[in-house]
Amino acid sequence: MIFRPLDAVITGYAYENATTALGVLEEGRQTRRWISTEMLCTLDTFIKVVLFSDRIFFGGCAGEKDGFATPRNAEFGASATAKALFEKEGLFQPIDLFNGDKERAMAAVAATLKPVESFGDVSFVLTGDWKARQLQVRQEMLTMDAFFIEYSIEHGGLSRFKPVFPGEHLYLGLRQQRVPSPMSTHSIADLAGRRIRMLVRDKMRSLNELASVGVVPIPALPPIFVARTVYDASRSSFLSRMFHRQAEGANIVSTLLEIRNSSGMVHFRKWMSDCIELATTTDVAKLERFAKTYHMLNNFALENDMTKEEFVKGALNIVGSVPSGDVLAILKEVVSPVTKYIAGFPTGVLRGFGGRKGESVHVGQFLHRTFSDKFSALEMDYISTLLELPDNVADWKNEAVMFDVCAGRIDPSAPNLARPCFIQSANALHLANAESDFAELLDKTISFAEAGARKNPLGAAK
Numbered sequence: 001m002i003f004r005p006l007d008a009v010i011t012g013y014a015y016e017n018a019t020t021a022l023g024v025l026e027e028g029r030q031t032r033r034w035i036s037t038e039m040l041c042t043l044d045t046f047i048k049v050v051l052f053s054d055r056i057f058f059g060g061c062a063g064e065k066d067g068f069a070t071p072r073n074a075e076f077g078a079s080a081t082a083k084a085l086f087e088k089e090g091l092f093q094p095i096d097l098f099n100g101d102k103e104r105a106m107a108a109v110a111a112t113l114k115p116v117e118s119f120g121d122v123s124f125v126l127t128g129d130w131k132a133r134q135l136q137v138r139q140e141m142l143t144m145d146a147f148f149i150e151y152s153i154e155h156g157g158l159s160r161f162k163p164v165f166p167g168e169h170l171y172l173g174l175r176q177q178r179v180p181s182p183m184s185t186h187s188i189a190d191l192a193g194r195r196i197r198m199l200v201r202d203k204m205r206s207l208n209e210l211a212s213v214g215v216v217p218i219p220a221l222p223p224i225f226v227a228r229t230v231y232d233a234s235r236s237s238f239l240s241r242m243f244h245r246q247a248e249g250a251n252i253v254s255t256l257l258e259i260r261n262s263s264g265m266v267h268f269r270k271w272m273s274d275c276i277e278l279a280t281t282t283d284v285a286k287l288e289r290f291a292k293t294y295h296m297l298n299n300f301a302l303e304n305d306m307t308k309e310e311f312v313k314g315a316l317n318i319v320g321s322v323p324s325g326d327v328l329a330i331l332k333e334v335v336s337p338v339t340k341y342i343a344g345f346p347t348g349v350l351r352g353f354g355g356r357k358g359e360s361v362h363v364g365q366f367l368h369r370t371f372s373d374k375f376s377a378l379e380m381d382y383i384s385t386l387l388e389l390p391d392n393v394a395d396w397k398n399e400a401v402m403f404d405v406c407a408g409r410i411d412p413s414a415p416n417l418a419r420p421c422f423i424q425s426a427n428a429l430h431l432a433n434a435e436s437d438f439a440e441l442l443d444k445t446i447s448f449a450e451a452g453a454r455k456n457p458l459g460a461a462k
Contacts, residue, residue: 001099005276006054006189006269009156010046011148012061012074014164015092018046020077025230025252037379038166038421041386044223045164048193050091051225051260053162054269059095059151062144064416069122069144082253089257100154108153109146112175113405118143121407126170129402134426135385139167140410140419146171158393159184167419169389174403176393186392188279189272191297193225194391196342200224201388219380221387228342229256268338382423 021043024035049056063072073094076083086092109118116124121143128137149171153161158181163169175181201221208220233255259265278290390396411420 001097003156003160004054005187005273006052007057007156007160008049008053008055008162009057009059009095009152009160010049010162010164011145011152011168012059013145013148014042014046014168015058016061016074016077017042017165018077019082021046022082022253023078025233026079026082026250028250037383038386038419040223040226041383042165044226044387045162045391047225047229047256049162049164050256051265052189052193052269052272054273055093056091057093057095057152057156059148059155061148062142062417067416069142069416071144071148078253079250081250085253085257089260095151095155098151098155100151102151102154105147105150105154108150108175108179109143112150112171112178113143113146114178116143116405116407118146123409124405124407125410126167126174127404128170128173129404130400131402132400136424137170137385137389138410138422138424139170140414140421141167141171142417142419145419157184158182159187162190163391165419166386166389166421169386169391170403172393173390173396173399173401174405176396177403181393185394188275188294188297189269190392191294192268192272192338195298196338197221197224197387201384219384221384222380223383223387224342229259232259264338381425385423385425386421 017039020033021035021039024033024039027033058074060071061074062069064070076086106118113124123140123142124146126139126141128139130136145167149161149163149168163172204220204222229252233252275290275293278286278293281287390399410422411418414420
């Protein structure tokens with residue numbers, strides 16, 4: 001199979017989980033479904049992959065039949081309208097013909113999960129322990145999940161595999177310690193989304209340094225790609241939604257594709273594709289240009305915000321103003337609009353995710369209406385922690401983390417296909433948010449006697 005430079009491969013579980021989250025967003029207040037913090041993380045990374053990839057290949061996932069885990073095809077979790085939009089785009093491609101070595105994939109699973117029996121144990125618990133940070137993440141997964149991860153890597157190569165579900169990030173961390181990796185572990189295309197997250201994280205952390213003088217702590221890394229998409233989708237007028245009989249989030253997929261097909265993103269992907277081809281040359285002069293481009297992209301600064309209208313309409317004439325084919329010369333002209341649009345998202349809107357009183361809550365209000373349940377500050381800390389997990393084995397090598405894996409489950413009472421995740425953290429801001437959320441919860445509690453009186457007011461009056 002011939003891959004394009006920006007083709008990506010994801011697991012079927014990531015595809016199904018993220019599109020289900022999109023479906024919940026589409027349904028707005030009409031939804032009867034629920035979205036978890038892990039699903040929000042999965043959706044955020046999914047949107048990142050959609051924006052920076054050409055085609056996205058996906059495999060199967062685990063199902064259940066008669067109490068046993070069985071492989072099945074991944075299902076699209078959003079609306080039929082959203083599915084039709086994606087199909088018209090030709091973005092998602094199911095892996096119909098496996099392009100790899102199944103024996104090698106199974107050997108990688110066995111080596112990564114040892115001492116877990118890859119063909120005997122159904123579930124395993126993966127633990128990442130950052131002792132210096134006093135942080136521990138425990139993730140339950142199915143052994144079949146590991147097989148589909150390895151099949152994805154075998155199909156497209158390690159550099160094309162994009163971990164989307166948080167557990168897949170942790171699996172890569174464990175894998176890099178136990179399975180030899182090829183020299184190519186990721187591409188320059190992965191740098192863009194990662195750099196944007198780093199810029200937002202650094203900006204939020206600098207604001208959190210003011211907590212000692214009374215500034216309310218905010219999540220270090222909000223789901224910026226969801227935030228940008230949801231914010232722009234929510235700006236359509238009430239009359240327009242009523243005219244088309246749409247729920248408040250019904251246009252989120254069309255908004256996402258509008259962003260993806262904007263002149264800014266199209267030119268950006270073309271530039272990244274040129275950079276990848278430049279990296280494969282043996283010409284020393286071209287390699288030096290690639291090295292400079294890589295360095296500049298990895299150190300690009302955060303700029304002011306740009307509206308969707310400016311970005312989609314191509315307010316900046318990117319290609320016409322620069323020499324054709326000079327990837328280094330067009331770096332700033334191409335990267336700057338993307339950075340402004342996504343990473344330069346207004347701090348006030350980002351702060352709305354924390355749900356604190358007296359702050360801008362544009363996005364928070366939309367999520368509250370959409371999910372019928374706003375994420376708490378502690379949950380946003382949880383999301384921030386998961387979004388900071390490295391997305392490639394090269395970055396995992398730089399993490400001061402110890403991994404452990406064992407057969408079993410974190411929560412035996414959870415549904416068989418559930419993949420619960422637990423985080424323990426001694427971070428001072430996380431603890432402060434936990435205490436604040438708990439105090440807010442206590443304020444809303446009532447006594448058993450009062451609850452009984454509300455349930456039976458006539459009996460209480462006697």
